Amino acid sequence: MQSIIERRCVDLLHDAAKKGTTDIHIKPEPSCYTVSYRSFQNLRQVTQLPFDLGDRMIAYFKYLSLLDMSEKRKPQTGSFQLAINDLSHYFRISTLPSVLTKESIVIRIMPDDTAQSIHQLAAFRDSAHLLEKLSEASQGLILFTGPTGCGKSTTLYSLLKHCAEKLNRNIITLEDPVERKNQAILQIQVNEKAGLSYATGLKAILRHDPDIIMIGEIRDAETAQIAVRAALTGHLVFSTIHARHSVGCLHRLYDLGISFEEMAQTLIAVSAQKIIPMFSEIGQTEPCYRALYEILEGQRLEQALSSASDKKAYALPSHLSFDGQVKEGVKIGAIEASYAVKQDPSS
The missing domain is CATH 3.40.50.300 (P-loop containing nucleotide triphosphate hydrolases)
Structure with a gap:
């Protein structure tokens, strides 16, 4: 049985892939995280996440990518694989620490x-x-x-x-x-x-x-x-x-x-x-x-x-x-x- 955080993360990946997104940006702002999709060089904001939910989703993506979940001060890169609509996809994740003491992550979506x-x-x-x-x-x-x-x-x-x-x-x-x-x-x-x-x-x-x-x-x-x-x-x-x-x-x-x-x-x-x-x-x-x-x-x-x-x-x-x-x-x-x-x- 999937947890709520796991379900939210998988739903985000499904939605982005369905819309032809090449990159998902989860970026910290003063009051929340913003989620944006990049498609063919165009970057557009699609939603916002409360800090608590965003922190837990970022932690889950780091877990999938075998990154150090406790390390938030250094950049990290990793990747994971997931099936979406019966097609295997590869996801490359990059994290960056921000001055807001929150991490920014970008997830590259790569269909197989x-x-x-x-x-x-x-x-x-x-x-x-x-x-x-x-x-x-x-x-x-x-x-x-x-x-x-x-x-x-x-x-x-x-x-x-x-x-x-x-x-x-x-x-x-x-x-x-x-x-x-x-x-x-x-x-x-x-x-x-x-x-x-x-x-x-x-x-x-x-x-x-x-x-x-x-x-x-x-x-x-x-x-x-x-x-x-x-x-x-x-x-x-x-x-x-x-x-x-x-x-x-x-x-x-x-x-x-x-x-x-x-x-x-x-x-x-x-x-x-x-x-x-x-x-x-x-x-x-x-x-x-x-x-x-x-x-x-x-x-x-x-x-x-x-x-x-x-x-x-x-x-x-x-x-x-x-x-x-x-x-x-x-x-x-x-x-x-x-x-x-x-x-x-x-x-």
């Missing part, structure tokens, strides 16, 4: 989309084929970039599933935390308290005969160097990084201490993505959401690196850029013209 192939996720078939082809390389570094909530992890796990099941590759991940559990791959969670850092984890992984190494996220100079080092050892490395577009990713790496020469030796592709509403079938009245991919690889990657090294601007050919793909989608009736207008900065 790993069963979907890249062809089901991609807006256009050519992008899906290219990403699968790139994932079949024997060595190098492939990066996935884009804003929070754009589906980078979903794309990444879909390609890892393809490599494990179709190509029979030995895949080992190093994540902090593990976002989605996948039986087809060996997943390792960073645990600094136990002495398992990104650096020590990579050393152990390299002795475990991997074909592919996935580093959850390049978030600082250390993880950037670790990703490059792994690629230089002759392995295929996947990772994610935050940048606005594929070319911007090169400058982001440079800011993290990776030289353009190191990028030229290791990078084989950068894939930026964004989620767009599409009408994939004739007569469809409600849009489905698909990923647009802006992929920098091959000769164009070489040109972009050369331009970045010379401090010159580089632009992808129009038909490969986000704007060009949106225009093509409007042309064939897969994307509403009103969406294209919203994306035009001059409008």
